[in-house]
Amino acid sequence: MAINFEAPFIYLLFGNTRALLLDTGATASPELVPVRSVVDSLIERWLDVHPRSRYQLLVLHTHGHGDHIAGDGQFRDARTR
Secondary structure, X not given: OOOOXXXXXXXXXXXXXXXXXXXXXXXXXXXXXXXXXXXXXXXXXXXXXXXXXXXXEEEEOOOOOHHHHHHHHHHOOOOOO
């Protein structure tokens, strides 16, 4: 709520072959809300414990409102690991 009154929840779920990021939040600015760097860090930590030769990130949305998709731009260049 310090950045956006909507205070959206963002979920990151880990599976055997890919992780699922559900929504990207209400703020596009990586300086204010660094969703991508936090997600990348969490995935790297998970892969340190659960090594995989290949791992994918899926970014999905509960719906298309701005408070759920604003951070999408931070993932435009995301690639399979």
